Amino acid sequence: MIIRKTILVFALMAGIVLSAISPAVYQMLDDEDYAEAIKLLKQDLNSNSNEIEAWRMLGFSYRKTNNFEEAIAAYKKVLDLVPNDYDARLAVARLYLQTSQFLQAEEEFQDILNSDSTDVEAYLGLARSAKTKDNYLSAIHNYQLALQYLPDYVPILLELATVYSYADQLDNAIKTYNQILKIDNTWSEAWAGLGRMFWWSDKPFTSRKKYEKALQLDPTNMEFAAELHKVQTEIDFYPTARFAFVEEREDGYTIDSFNQSYKLKKRLNDRFDLQLTSFLQYNQKERKRSNQTQEKWFDNHYLKTNLRLFKFVSINFTIGASSQDSILTVLDGGFVLSTRWKNLKLQNNTNAEKEYFNHWENLSRIYLKNNLQIKLKRFVFESNYTAGKIEESLIWNDTALAENPFLDYTFGINYLLYKSLNFKLGGSRRFMDYKYDSSQYYTPSDRSLLAMNASMYYPYKKLYVYASASVERDSNAEYGYSNDLEIGFNLSSFSMALGYGNFKNPFYESNNLAITISGRF
Numbered sequence: 001m002i003i004r005k006t007i008l009v010f011a012l013m014a015g016i017v018l019s020a021i022s023p024a025v026y027q028m029l030d031d032e033d034y035a036e037a038i039k040l041l042k043q044d045l046n047s048n049s050n051e052i053e054a055w056r057m058l059g060f061s062y063r064k065t066n067n068f069e070e071a072i073a074a075y076k077k078v079l080d081l082v083p084n085d086y087d088a089r090l091a092v093a094r095l096y097l098q099t100s101q102f103l104q105a106e107e108e109f110q111d112i113l114n115s116d117s118t119d120v121e122a123y124l125g126l127a128r129s130a131k132t133k134d135n136y137l138s139a140i141h142n143y144q145l146a147l148q149y150l151p152d153y154v155p156i157l158l159e160l161a162t163v164y165s166y167a168d169q170l171d172n173a174i175k176t177y178n179q180i181l182k183i184d185n186t187w188s189e190a191w192a193g194l195g196r197m198f199w200w201s202d203k204p205f206t207s208r209k210k211y212e213k214a215l216q217l218d219p220t221n222m223e224f225a226a227e228l229h230k231v232q233t234e235i236d237f238y239p240t241a242r243f244a245f246v247e248e249r250e251d252g253y254t255i256d257s258f259n260q261s262y263k264l265k266k267r268l269n270d271r272f273d274l275q276l277t278s279f280l281q282y283n284q285k286e287r288k289r290s291n292q293t294q295e296k297w298f299d300n301h302y303l304k305t306n307l308r309l310f311k312f313v314s315i316n317f318t319i320g321a322s323s324q325d326s327i328l329t330v331l332d333g334g335f336v337l338s339t340r341w342k343n344l345k346l347q348n349n350t351n352a353e354k355e356y357f358n359h360w361e362n363l364s365r366i367y368l369k370n371n372l373q374i375k376l377k378r379f380v381f382e383s384n385y386t387a388g389k390i391e392e393s394l395i396w397n398d399t400a401l402a403e404n405p406f407l408d409y410t411f412g413i414n415y416l417l418y419k420s421l422n423f424k425l426g427g428s429r430r431f432m433d434y435k436y437d438s439s440q441y442y443t444p445s446d447r448s449l450l451a452m453n454a455s456m457y458y459p460y461k462k463l464y465v466y467a468s469a470s471v472e473r474d475s476n477a478e479y480g481y482s483n484d485l486e487i488g489f490n491l492s493s494f495s496m497a498l499g500y501g502n503f504k505n506p507f508y509e510s511n512n513l514a515i516t517i518s519g520r521f
Contacts, residue, residue: 021054034061052081059091068099086112093125102129120146124156127163136167152183154190161193168340170197188217192224195231202308203270204234229492236520238265244514250507252289258282275304277320285360298359299324312339322356327364329356345375361440365390367406378416380426385409395436404443406434414453422457430472448475462489472505480505494519 021044028037041058045051059074072095078088093108109125116122127142143160150156157180164173174197180190195210211228218224242261248254260280267273279300286293302320309315318332334351349371356364367388374381390404412428428451434443455468466486473479481504488497497516503509 021051021057025057029057029061032064034064037061038065052078052085055081056088059088063091063095068095071095072099084115090121090125093122097125097129097132100132102133105129118149120149120156124159127159131159131163131166134166136163139163140167140169154180154183154187157183158187158189158193161190165193165197165200168342168345170201173197186217188214188221188224191217192221192227195224196227199227199231201311204231204267205270207231208235233520235267238518238520239263240265240516240518242514242516244512246510246512249509252287254286254288256284256286271308273306275306277302277304296360297324298322300329300356302330312337316351318353322359325356325359325362327356327362328354330354343377347373358441361393363390363393363440365406378419380414380416380424381412382414383409383411390434390438390441393438393440395438397437398439402436404434404436404438406432406443408432412451418456422455424455425453427452446475449473449480462491464488464490478506488516493521 022040025037025040025044028034028040038058038061041054041061045054045058055074055077059071059078062068062071062074072092075088075092075095078085079092082088089108089112093105093112096102096105096108106126106129109122109129112119112122123142123146127139127146130136130139130142140160140163143156143163146156147153147160157176161173161176161180164170164176174194177190177193177197180187191210191214195207195214198204198207198210208228208231211224211231214224215221215228240261240263242259242263244257244259244261246255246257246259248257258281261277262279263275263277265273265275277300281298281300283296283298284293285296300320300322302318304316304318306314306316313335315335316333318330319328320330321327322329330353332351332353332355334349334353336347336349338345338347340346350369352368354364354366365388367386369384369386371385372381372383386406386408388406390406392401392403394400395402395404408431410428410430412426414424414426417423417425428449430449430451432444432447432449434445437443437445449472451470451472453468453470455466457466458464464487466488467484469481469483471479471481482502484499484501486497486499488495495518499512499514499516501510501512501514
């Protein structure tokens, strides 16, 4: 027994004597005094550059002080001495990933897998590298490989669900969050993740329930509370009032209008919402040749409904009437198809409508319209197609009455140039054609327009600024210009905006000044 104790003490003393690491280093690491540990380790390594653990401690200390390149160099020294040292290789791979050296990181993680195809940390490293590069399919594949060996490890499942959401695979994200809750239903992150997925799926009522459960488990989480607040704004009553002064000028007349619009919107459940709008307008129309002024009130009240039938399909219906003119002003029905695939988003709206469009001349029109919008990363392609007829109106220099068929379509593309400013540049081509000329309304014949446009939206705290401008050139080499500016602020349950708009070409000019007030309750 005495001999064994003597041998043990001798071995410990020999280890201390032979080691190049000062005992004070261990204490500094325990005290998290990494800067001083680095100084001592560098001194110790001057006397023994082959001390593996000293290099490892030096790499660790450099990493803790955010000296990542020095940390990589120290861990690589360990690998020079012991090429198969797993901890050093994993540390180097993680440091490459942390410093956005993705190719080097992936090579290191792959080398680990070449030695051990069951290494979960290497699969996670490859997944995180792919996620950072927005290569979501590769990230999903590597997360799934890691989960083969740790199928119930919640942190990996949370990361996988997040990547599913980035890849617009919302159904798979929901399944993964539910899988986590079957393992342990106290994970607030999974409840909040479900809330986020249902919100993105346009199901605010279901989303609210999930967020409320997350906050029950984590009541101080401000991020969950802020997201729940955004969901709640889609559920509450949302009244809006808008007041606008509009001036329109043509060769033969000037119209000054004061417009009032009152809107009340309510989401009733995940599938159905209603919108009730009342529009009131007071007009003064001055005819330049006769120098006569005509006054007129016009009102329009309509109800709009929207029903989401399936995941990709919704239908809408609108009906409206004017008590002043005793006429049905709008009867509109249609459907919306929307889908996503990777970075591609597609939405198509088709509607058939009868509209009372000119209350000065008591004219209505019937038409079919289609809007197609395709989004791919920063590009947005949009087309609008309308074909129909004006109901019986004056034609041929007011010598006859007839229906007037027309066609109007536009193709355009926009590109998000600066994301921070939401600054977009775009262009479009529009074609308009009416069969007959009429003095009662605008009837362009075989007219095409080429336009360039730019817009930006910049929020700053509670304030925001929106601005847009465009220039167009028609087939007769005539130019038109438009610009809009809006400044507003948003509070938790109240918002206000002031806007100005102008359009001008050689034949027509309009100016409008508007104030919009919104709230929720």
